[in-house]
Amino acid sequence: MQEKKIPYKIYLEESEMPDSWYNLRADMKNKPAPLINPGTGKPLTAEELSPIFCEELVAQELDDTTPFIKIPDEILSFYRMYRPSPLVRAYCLEKKLQTPAKIYYKFEGNNTSGSHKLNSAIAQAYYAQKQGLKGVTTETGAGQWGTALSMACSYFDLDLKVFMVKVSYEQKPFRREVMRTYGASVVPSPSETTEIGKKILAEHPGTTGSLGCAISEAVEVATKNPGYRYVLGSVLNQVLLHQSVIGLETKAALDKYGIKPDVIIGCAGGGSNLGGLIAPFMGEKLKGTADYRIVAVEPASCPSFTRGTFAYDFCDTGMICPLAKMYTLGSSFIPSANHAGGLRFHGMSTILSQLYHDGYMEAVSVEQTSVFEAAEQFARIEGILPAPESSHAIRVAIDEALKCKETGEEKTIVFGLTGTGYFDLVAYEQYNDGVMTDTIPTDEDIAASIAKLPKVE
Amino acid sequence: MQEKKIPYKIYLEESEMPDSWYNLRADMKNKPAPLINPGTGKPLTAEELSPIFCEELVAQELDDTTPFIKIPDEILSFYRMYRPSPLVRAYCLEKKLQTPAKIYYKFEGNNTSGSHKLNSAIAQAYYAQKQGLKGVTTETGAGQWGTALSMACSYFDLDLKVFMVKVSYEQKPFRREVMRTYGASVVPSPSETTEIGKKILAEHPGTTGSLGCAISEAVEVATKNPGYRYVLGSVLNQVLLHQSVIGLETKAALDKYGIKPDVIIGCAGGGSNLGGLIAPFMGEKLKGTADYRIVAVEPASCPSFTRGTFAYDFCDTGMICPLAKMYTLGSSFIPSANHAGGLRFHGMSTILSQLYHDGYMEAVSVEQTSVFEAAEQFARIEGILPAPESSHAIRVAIDEALKCKETGEEKTIVFGLTGTGYFDLVAYEQYNDGVMTDTIPTDEDIAASIAKLPKVE
Numbered sequence: 001m002q003e004k005k006i007p008y009k010i011y012l013e014e015s016e017m018p019d020s021w022y023n024l025r026a027d028m029k030n031k032p033a034p035l036i037n038p039g040t041g042k043p044l045t046a047e048e049l050s051p052i053f054c055e056e057l058v059a060q061e062l063d064d065t066t067p068f069i070k071i072p073d074e075i076l077s078f079y080r081m082y083r084p085s086p087l088v089r090a091y092c093l094e095k096k097l098q099t100p101a102k103i104y105y106k107f108e109g110n111n112t113s114g115s116h117k118l119n120s121a122i123a124q125a126y127y128a129q130k131q132g133l134k135g136v137t138t139e140t141g142a143g144q145w146g147t148a149l150s151m152a153c154s155y156f157d158l159d160l161k162v163f164m165v166k167v168s169y170e171q172k173p174f175r176r177e178v179m180r181t182y183g184a185s186v187v188p189s190p191s192e193t194t195e196i197g198k199k200i201l202a203e204h205p206g207t208t209g210s211l212g213c214a215i216s217e218a219v220e221v222a223t224k225n226p227g228y229r230y231v232l233g234s235v236l237n238q239v240l241l242h243q244s245v246i247g248l249e250t251k252a253a254l255d256k257y258g259i260k261p262d263v264i265i266g267c268a269g270g271g272s273n274l275g276g277l278i279a280p281f282m283g284e285k286l287k288g289t290a291d292y293r294i295v296a297v298e299p300a301s302c303p304s305f306t307r308g309t310f311a312y313d314f315c316d317t318g319m320i321c322p323l324a325k326m327y328t329l330g331s332s333f334i335p336s337a338n339h340a341g342g343l344r345f346h347g348m349s350t351i352l353s354q355l356y357h358d359g360y361m362e363a364v365s366v367e368q369t370s371v372f373e374a375a376e377q378f379a380r381i382e383g384i385l386p387a388p389e390s391s392h393a394i395r396v397a398i399d400e401a402l403k404c405k406e407t408g409e410e411k412t413i414v415f416g417l418t419g420t421g422y423f424d425l426v427a428y429e430q431y432n433d434g435v436m437t438d439t440i441p442t443d444e445d446i447a448a449s450i451a452k453l454p455k456v457e
Numbered sequence: 458m459q460e461k462k463i464p465y466k467i468y469l470e471e472s473e474m475p476d477s478w479y480n481l482r483a484d485m486k487n488k489p490a491p492l493i494n495p496g497t498g499k500p501l502t503a504e505e506l507s508p509i510f511c512e513e514l515v516a517q518e519l520d521d522t523t524p525f526i527k528i529p530d531e532i533l534s535f536y537r538m539y540r541p542s543p544l545v546r547a548y549c550l551e552k553k554l555q556t557p558a559k560i561y562y563k564f565e566g567n568n569t570s571g572s573h574k575l576n577s578a579i580a581q582a583y584y585a586q587k588q589g590l591k592g593v594t595t596e597t598g599a600g601q602w603g604t605a606l607s608m609a610c611s612y613f614d615l616d617l618k619v620f621m622v623k624v625s626y627e628q629k630p631f632r633r634e635v636m637r638t639y640g641a642s643v644v645p646s647p648s649e650t651t652e653i654g655k656k657i658l659a660e661h662p663g664t665t666g667s668l669g670c671a672i673s674e675a676v677e678v679a680t681k682n683p684g685y686r687y688v689l690g691s692v693l694n695q696v697l698l699h700q701s702v703i704g705l706e707t708k709a710a711l712d713k714y715g716i717k718p719d720v721i722i723g724c725a726g727g728g729s730n731l732g733g734l735i736a737p738f739m740g741e742k743l744k745g746t747a748d749y750r751i752v753a754v755e756p757a758s759c760p761s762f763t764r765g766t767f768a769y770d771f772c773d774t775g776m777i778c779p780l781a782k783m784y785t786l787g788s789s790f791i792p793s794a795n796h797a798g799g800l801r802f803h804g805m806s807t808i809l810s811q812l813y814h815d816g817y818m819e820a821v822s823v824e825q826t827s828v829f830e831a832a833e834q835f836a837r838i839e840g841i842l843p844a845p846e847s848s849h850a851i852r853v854a855i856d857e858a859l860k861c862k863e864t865g866e867e868k869t870i871v872f873g874l875t876g877t878g879y880f881d882l883v884a885y886e887q888y889n890d891g892v893m894t895d896t897i898p899t900d901e902d903i904a905a906s907i908a909k910l911p912k913v914e
Contacts, residue, residue: 009537014465080465081465081466110567177886379611379638379639383568425630425635432637
């Protein structure tokens with residue numbers, strides 16, 4: 001292909017945007033293991049899932065054979081308000097690093113939710129509305145997912161109840177206020193509005209809540225109120241399906257300029273961004289039509305890929321959700337309190353876990369002070385103040401570019417910049433004040449929570 | 458021209474971006490009146506201005522004859538990191554309003570500073586670096602300008618001292634933290650670091666500061682320290698010049714699709730955004746080659762166009778800056794304390810004042826509760842959480858679209874969406890809680906401050 005001048009930002013035309021999501025599972029020989037009902041010990045059926053999730057989303061969750069699933073027009077209309085997201089050539093960063101590497105990042109932060117979460121939120125809200133539901137419930141910790149879902153529900157006139165971990169509710173009043181502006185009702189969790197909330201408050205009067213507890217409250221409200229379902233922003237197969245729009249756009253933009261990446265880097269918590277970003281590239285790798293290095297970056301304080309084990313485990317700390325076969329630190333593992341930002345999940349998407357297990361991906365863990373160092377460097381050079389989560393990928397992209405500087409290799413590096421850090425300034429303040437610390441779990445910590453894994457087969 | 462399908466977002470190609478700023482003054486028959494030195498009563502000379510401002514910026518400030526000024530490559534490189542900004546067709550808003558009007562907005566919020574201020578900040582930082590300066594000083598109130606300038610100075614390795622009005626410094630710690638992340642030193646004003654600050658603190662020990670005082674401190678530091686100059690983010694001719702990039706891109710995007718706007722709407726505080734947005738359209742209007750309705754929207758609590766007088770006045774409440782001939786409420790006018798967001802300036806750009814005086818523009822004032830009502834409606838439909846300032850323009854754009862619904866006219870409405878409201882959530886919270894109020898100054902209030910205008914000629 002003829003070489004074209006590559007602009008700072010590659011924007012696809014609207015007509016070049018993907019009109020289907022890509023279901024990577026269809027091209028996997030070793031399919032991800034099914035979710036298991038902890039009560040029966042058997043794979044969950046559509047019937048068992050449909051009181052909790054919307055019907056169409058249940059179908060997407062279980063479908064591991066259809067490679068492309070058409071994006072409904074109503075979702076495409078919404079996507080067009082904030083997508084395509086730019087694929088940015090980091091010319092200024094390359095110059096500053098004096099690296100021969102070519103660095104690109106797919107920037108998902110140009111929307112009010114501030115992250116890629118909106119890609120799945122709008123899809124889940126659409127299917128809920130299509131099913132004639134009144135509303136949905138969810139939990140949120142840091143608030144990215146809650147914000148995205150509040151935007152999506154407001155667009156489709158759906159009621160939304162968000163259970164926000166109490167400590168975040170109090171410490172992040174602005175996140176809460178964005179959700180309220182979009183019409184969501186935001187309840188600090190644990191709350192007196194649910195049976196499980198009342199029980200927890202009675203047992204632990206001063207608790208500031210946890211994601212596990214917020215999930216339990218959201219599921220209770222969804223299953224007890226006719227016309228409601230529960231929705232989740234990461235880990236699930238359906239979420240990775242919706243997020244494939246990130247990777248499809250990235251690949252289309254690269255193809256347009258005849259660029260083939262050598263390394264693709266993404267941060268990984270539950271896997272929603274990484275799974276979406278790499279989907280079409282991994283598809284080619286699975287089919288043997290192309291090869292790429294694919295690198296998952298996780299926090300050293302919550303290293304499920306690099307120090308976890310591949311086994312069935314509960315998806316939530318409350319142990320009320322299904323069992324999934326994944327890389328996990330054990331559902332009782334809690335990252336150190338000094339851990340800033342997201343990527344705190346003890347497990348990992350079953351799709352990514354299977355691929356990592358089969359050797360199709362690498363993983364690396366990084367400490368948060370070095371992550372914030374990269375974040376600040378990136379902000380000062382490329383202008384964008386990145387989310388702490390996204391900055392894990394920045395750290396490794398810079399490290400790879402610096403390796404190229406040593407070796408002289410002109411590698412093409414692509415990484416996912418999942419979002420902005422406008423609501424994470426407490427963490428930036430800690431870093432600016434020099435009081436941010438790192439904590440790496442000991443082998444004993446991890447062994448202790450892994451020892452509590454449920455027994456399956 | 459053949460009609461093309463208009464996408465949700467029109468992005469210019471990099472090659473279609475303007476490479477010169479447009480100096481509207483060159484095409485004005487009645488030039489804006491010159492700045493006057495309050496000491497001598499005579500027009501300010503380049504010599505008098507150069508201890509305060511960079512040389513090249515002084516030249517731009519005084520140049521009212523050169524129509525196009527080339528944008529230096531270094532600035533173009535930075536522009537390409539966050540520009541072109543999208544011109545968005547508000548299809549979803551049109552549908553919700555059921556209006557035959559076609560609504561477009563030029564969205565300047567897709568950068569970390571969150572507003573159009575970056576367009577001038579990067580230019581001013583560039584000229585400071587080119588002159589070999591060590592750094593610059595400025596003041597900031599709400600923090601948009603300070604944030605933009607901190608990004609610009611970090612890019613050009615310039616030192617930056619920001620005097621931030623103390624009440625904002627304390628109430629907006631996150632804005633402060635963004636500036637620190639970009640390496641700026643942020644000082645609450647009044648401070649013990651300047652003579653004027655010490656004097657004010659001695660006289661008013663409990664003061665929470667004011668913009669006027671912060672300006673005085675910034676100017677003092679700039680003039681007393683070799684290698685420093687003072688920079689300002691609005692009102693000045695040079696700022697409107699740099700902001701013309703907004704209007705030039707808007708016009709290029711519209712021309713590309715053969716669209717001719719009927720009405721162009723922008724919010725107006727000091728005039729930086731409005732002056733930039735309308736520049737090329739006003740240029741055509743002045744030459745008689747096209748006609749447009751051009752509407753300035755100002756807050757009812759600070760209505761300089763609609764209720765001020767056209768006269769020479771101080772640009773700052775501290776009365777240390779030059780005199781400018783402009784629409785003004787009097788430099789002693791202070792908007793009611795319940796006023797949220799920016800657009801609090803008592804005066805208006807001399808360029809826009811002259812044009813308004815000569816009948817080339819309309820102006821309208823709106824109350825803040827109706828502004829936040831429009832902001833919320835816009836956020837829920839178009840996804841973007843707008844800045845309170847920008848929402849003044851949204852209010853009037855929606856009103857115009859609703860008029861079209863009544864009359865059946867298919868007008869094309871273009872408005873400037875200057876930025877995002879991510880750091881304005883205290884104001885949104887007041888609105889969400891139903892405790893936001895409106896205050897309109899009485900005729901007596903305005904007459905009292907206008908009575909204190911300086912005597913010139």
